[in-house]
Amino acid sequence: MSEKIIPIQEALTDSLSLSIPFEDCRIIDGRLTDMPVLYYPTLDEFESELMPPKPITIEYHGIKLRFSLAEIPDHNDKKNTLRFIRLTLNSKLLHEDYFQGIRKDNTLKLYNRIISFNVIRFSYKSFLQGRVNDIDICYNDYAPSLKHFCDALDNCVIDALDKAKYLRKFIDTAQGNYGLSFNQRHTAKPSTPFIKLYYKETELINRSPEFWNTYLFKHFGNQIKNLTRIEVTIRNYAHKKRLIKYGLIPNFKTLEEYLEIPSKNLKDVIIFSNSAYIGKDYRVKSPNLSPSDHIIFELIQNCLRKGFTQDDLLNIAETFHSNSKASTDVSRSRIRSKIKDLSKLILNKDLKLQTEHNYNNHVNEYLKRMNLYK
Known part of the structure; x- marks a missing residue:
């Protein structure tokens, strides 16, 4: 049998x-x-x-x-x-x-x-x-x-x-x-x-x-x-x-x-x-930011929605190089601070993204397989 x-x-x-x-x-x-x-x-x-x-x-x-x-x-x-x-x-x-x-x-x-x-x-x-x-x-x-x-x-x-x-x-x-x-x-x-x-x-x-x-x-x-x-x-x-x-x-x-x-x-x-119930992704509106910070804010939001973690984003700082080691270290620290500050604005306001941030890969892949997420 x-x-x-x-x-x-x-x-x-x-x-x-x-x-x-x-x-x-x-x-x-x-x-x-x-x-x-x-x-x-x-x-x-x-x-x-x-x-x-x-x-x-x-x-x-x-x-x-x-x-x-x-x-x-x-x-x-x-x-x-x-x-x-x-x-x-x-x-x-x-x-x-x-x-x-x-x-x-x-x-x-x-x-x-x-x-x-x-x-x-x-x-x-x-x-x-x-x-x-x-x-x-x-x-x-x-x-x-x-x-x-x-x-x-x-x-x-x-x-x-x-x-x-x-x-x-x-x-x-x-x-x-x-x-x-x-x-x-x-x-x-x-x-x-x-x-x-x-x-x-x-x-x-x-x-x-x-x-x-x-x-x-x-x-x-x-x-x-x-x-x-x-x-x-x-x-x-x-x-x-x-x-x-x-x-x-x-x-x-x-x-x-x-x-x-x-x-x-x-x-x-x-x-x-x-699809009658699960709506399209909505976005957190950016607070009053400078034009450059607004662009960074939106790009971070896109990355988080696509499954990247905050650690993934912080690794971007390691790609920056300046004329000296001291200048490189200071600039990398500033980049990491900027990413953390803008990420917090998103994660603290969007419970969905906070949940995705904690359990993103396994949970979202499961929901996609069950045809609840695209």
Whole structure:
């Protein structure tokens, strides 16, 4: 048996909601249709589940699958409604292949697993032709350490500028829960989508221990250290329409069509979504300086933003040579003092640059790999 590897720096599908026409289904568990669902007749009004059926929930080894009945307005005849069976496809249903995500080469495995629960029957063709929405795209990579990851969260909050109001950092040492949410799933809009960046290592071990121990530990126990994940949600039709408008993904309706979208396009969705929050670098305004000091100030700021440290800049003094050793030493000392004084003006005013100065290389490279920084 070949060794299983966690895919790194590859955009994958973690979960999605699937709607299958009711007429294509054979109900085995009658609880699914015991109670009616009523909605308002148009999509212009908020859907109201006046008497919702209790969804049938299958739970085992930390995996949860819900089956429910839904009715939506018929766009061609607003007096009628269309009935669907809705279920959530989660990559956990793939068991030991969880990290591969939902893809076209494992849909038959997913289909057979769903049918095995004896709640409902439908053909494999109907499964592939089911309508998809509420899609979670994920992307894995390793952080240098937990400390660097937490520093990266701080950088994201700082760089969000006026969008920082949408961000919520969660640090729960007791539960091993570390991460950052951008907006909330139920309030997210196409222009401000729901994103979650979190420490996958501790999330799996502490929050999904039964699933981890049953299916993953044997294969990935030596690969999980410092694993992190970012997830982006394509919530609904309006969000999908926006992504299509910007040329990020082709139009799709069915599961089969969606799974034809290349991973590169899904990665583009992640990059585009992140850019809704992480703004362009802003600059510290120089205080009242002489023209020559202003130029030096701006050049130092450029160097710090590009990853140079203050020590790198101080080494510039060593390149200066005068007519005598005494004159050279004095001039080098003045250069070093000038660099230190102007650097302090930047670092003391810009928390982002201060963080970069302390943890620049590892933190920023990690954020670039996670498509949060350019």
